[in-house]
Amino acid sequence: MMIFLLVLLMLAPAFAPHDPLKTNLDAVLQEPNQQFPLGTDHVGRCLLSRILHGAWITVFSSLSLLTTMLVTGLILGITASYCGGIVDQIIMRISDTVLAFPDIVFAIAVVGMLGPGLRNTLVALSIIWWTRYARLIRTLTARILSRDFIEAGIMTGANPLKIVSHYILPNLIPILTVQFVIDIGSVMLLIAGLSFIGLGVQAPLPEWGNMLNEGRPYIQTSPRLLFYPGMAIFFVVMVSNITGDLLRDKMDPGNASDLIGCNMYRKKTKRQFHTRKYIVGGGELRNMNQLEKRKLMETD
Incomplete structure (x- = not known):
């Protein structure tokens, strides 16, 4: 449902009946009619066209921001958990410092220093969101690294890159997918909120929060x-939250870590023990890896 909505919103400008930036002083504040299905604003611009184009700006900005920050948080979170020590301390202390401030207050402070505009708004939200993902991924990775199948994978000779790609990432995907979908609505609200108070997208660009700001004198x-x-913002955020809840119930990330890791390890060990031929004689162990040799020696 969320994917369908996002695709629809990205294609929305193609269905706009008028130029969202074109003013018409002869059609100021017109009520909905055949030419303007939702009426016009205070300078005669088509309200429907501005909402459709505003959807593209809001959705594209949110998705590009979240995707970039998810990749950044993924790299930093896994690095902090896997390396530990001073690396973990530095990343987490920076994250704690940023998260100590409320999101909207921190964003207002950053945009206030850099100046209003969409680019500076995205910069401010980027500083906030990478810390969220880095902390979440660091916690999840530490939990996964404590599982038995990780230790078994290391003992079978898996290098760190293989541990990350075969064991850690598959277990992170369900939880991160849910969080990503829910965050779409949260980022949209922050972008709209900053635009509403005049710090985000500036006129005449058709962004939903900026449209709310322009419509205040005519309430x-x-x-x-x-x-x-307002209804456009409400609908997209509601769909984002509902889709996130449905994905959480469907993916059941609470059991994902055990199932993915254990199943991968079982398949691997089963394939190893059924395809190898072992020759044991005269005290010599051949064609065995270190884990299998250790198990055989302990049995003896």
Whole structure:
């Protein structure tokens, strides 16, 4: 459902009946009609066209930000958990410092220093969101590394890269997918909130939060200027949260770590023990790896 909605929102500008930036002083604050299905704003711009183009700006900004920060958090979180020591301390202390501030307060402070605009808004939110993903992934990775199948994989000769790609990442995907979908709505709300107070996307770009800001003076005479952008934000955030909850129930990440790791290890060990031929004679062990030799010696 969320994928369908995102694709629809990305293609929304193609269905816009008018130029969202074109003003028409002869059609100021018109009520919905055949030419303008949702009416016009205070300078005669088509409200429907601006909402559709605003969807592309909001969705593209949110997805690009979250994707970049997810990759960054993935690298830093796994590195912190796998390396430990001073590396872990540095990454986590920086993360703690950023997370000590409320999201909106920190974003306002950063955008206030850098100046208003979409680019600076994304910079501010990037500083916030990489710390969220890094801390989450670091905690999950530490939990996965304590599992028996990780120790078994190391004893069978798996290098760190293989441990990460075959054991850690498959266990992280279910939880990160759920978190990513839920964060889409959260990032949209922050972008819209900063635009609403004049620090985010600037006029005349059609962004939903900026449209709410422009419609404030007309809340008594033309409440639809706030109603339609507000409903668009509400609908997308609601779908994001519902989809995240459904994915959480379907993927059941609580059992994912055990099942993925154990099944991979069982398949691997079963294949090894059934395909190898062991020759034991005269005290000589041949064609065995170190783990198998140790087990045989302990049995003897």
